[in-house]
Amino acid sequence: MSRTYDVAVIGGGMVGTSVAYHCAGRGLRTVLVEAARVARLSEELDFDLEYRPAHGHCLICTEQDLALFKWHRDVFVAAGFSERIVTPQEVREAEPHMRVGPEVIAALQTDEAVLNPLRLVYGFWRQARRRGVELRTDSPVLGFRRAGDRITGILTPREEIVAGEVVIAAGSWTREIALKLDLSLPEYYIQGEAVVTEPVAPLLNGFVFWSTERIPAETRIATESMVKGWESRANEYLFGAYDFGTVQTRRGNMLLGQMTHIIPAWGPLTWQVVPDSAREALRLFPQLRRARIIRAWRSPAPFTPDHLALLGRVKTWQNLLIASGFQSAITQCHWAGEYVADCITGAPLPVEASIFDPLRFPQPIAV
Ligand SMILES: Cc1cc2nc3c(=O)[nH]c(=O)nc-3n(C[C@H](O)[C@H](O)[C@H](O)COP(=O)(O)OP(=O)(O)OC[C@H]3O[C@@H](n4cnc5c(N)ncnc54)[C@H](O)[C@@H]3O)c2cc1C
Structure with missing residues (x-):
């Protein structure tokens, strides 16, 4: 079975849910593809970390x-x-x-302030769903179908998802997923x-x-x-x-x-x-x-080596964007989602794109 979207966001953490929320806000038909479940611990964990100035x-x-x-x-x-x-x-x-x-x-x-990051993810997801974002849970992305420098399909165990733009926002799994596209990211x-x-x-x-x-x-x-x-x-x-x-x-x-x-x-x-x-x-x-x-x-x-996110279009692919490398995503996920939606729609960016260019490092750096 094959489904078609304007944007497919891989990863339903703080950054991925924010990207999906902002893309849907621009009228883009968006699907969020998550390996497990979104905010899966929010009901399970019995501690309360609500927002409060501190x-x-x-x-x-x-x-x-x-x-x-x-x-x-x-x-x-x-x-x-x-x-x-x-x-x-x-x-x-x-x-x-x-x-x-x-x-x-x-x-x-x-x-400063503290908040419950699980609730933050859930909040983004709830609003994204209201904006029409579809969700695939228990859908780890296993690979991609490609034609030249274009991604033509996202392969999960149950289906192949087709989208005009693909955003990898899979946190610490981004590097592993990007390798399936021959992309070695310095994360x-x-x-x-x-x-x-x-x-x-x-x-x-x-x-x-x-x-x-x-x-x-x-x-x-x-x-x-x-x-x-x-x-x-x-x-x-x-x-x-x-x-x-x-x-x-x-x-x-x-x-x-x-x-x-x-x-x-x-x-x-x-x-x-x-x-x-x-x-x-x-x-x-x-x-x-x-x-x-x-x-x-x-x-x-x-x-990342310069402690800035990997954010925006990957020049070697026609329809691939990265939103990853966030060591502290809580304060950054909201603007990062907006930034990616701006990249996709061609809206003016608030900063020079080269600052966050996922390929800004000449070569991967060994750690
Ligand atoms: C102990 C600890 C304390 C921290 N404290 C803070 C703090 O105080 N403040 C702060 O800002 N940050 C803190 N962080 C860091 C914070 O957790 C990260 O910055 C944040 O999780 C990154 O968000 P993300 O959305 O990029 O990735 P993630 O939250 O990791 O989300 C990635 C998502 O992608 C999904 N995924 C993975 N592989 C696939 C696949 N193949 N297909 C589909 N989906 C996939 C995963 O299931 C996951 O849901 C802390 C981290 C730890 C471990």
Whole structure:
């Protein structure tokens, strides 16, 4: 059976659902093709991460941290956000339940917020469906039919889908899918892990990030390469300025997340999350000693050599677009969806297309 659409979007995560929503808003007949189910965990997970404004503290424990966060603050403030270095007294007043040493200062970000990403995906999907987007669930894309430099069919286990334009928005699976079109994209992955505790008494007003001891300071300082352009090479960047973070949900669950290590390709993930998270959490919140962990998960988060997304048309194919490489998709998925819809309809783009060109790197960079 063969169906025809103006646009087929592969991948029903934050970015794919946003692309489908915006394409349908331009009157394009759109289908969203998802390997599993859209927002499949939203009903299953029993923790609540609704949107709310929240301050964030990044703990500064060493001289290198201080140098890094002074640089970080300058970048943030220049971009119009609010960040300042606060005293140990201010940290304790803002987060009285957190056990930090008397000398620990922090970078305080006040323009921040938290939300439930599953609800974000579901929200995009609900509105996309109202706009007429069709959905294929349990439909992993296995390959493509092609004629010269044109994709003429998308092959799933149950059907072949025909669309004028094809958008690959499959997050950490994008590289693998693009290989089926002989396209080697410079997308790499950091393993992210998280655990959720049972609800506990209020411990945290905002969210807090800090660095674990296993990360050498030189590596964290390399985060500065994020602003130096793609020549910074992917392997200079291992982790962010911090690699561990926690937030408490309205129901009282503590969500403890960490980025652990770079995975060269979509390889096997390790499973060290529970002991690591427990040890780190107890350093700041010994009150959690008796809390039960009710859920844990791990997943790769994608990034590119210059930490900018791969977004827009692929010049070597007539009808292929990429929307991927988002290490932090929550704040970016909305405009990314609009951007892709603009590319498809030929509307003026808000920035020079070369900035996000999926083929802007001369050759794949080994990690
Ligand atoms: C522990 C952890 C904490 C994180 N914290 C944050 C945070 O605080 N803020 C933030 O912004 N980001 C955070 N991230 C990163 C965030 O999860 C990613 O940026 C985001 O998921 C990328 O969205 P996406 O839509 O590009 O890809 P995904 O969300 O990965 O969606 C891709 C979709 O494509 C589907 N797919 C895969 N293969 C196929 C196929 N062959 N055919 C069809 N469909 C396919 C998948 O099933 C999936 O639904 C975190 C990640 C982890 C692991």
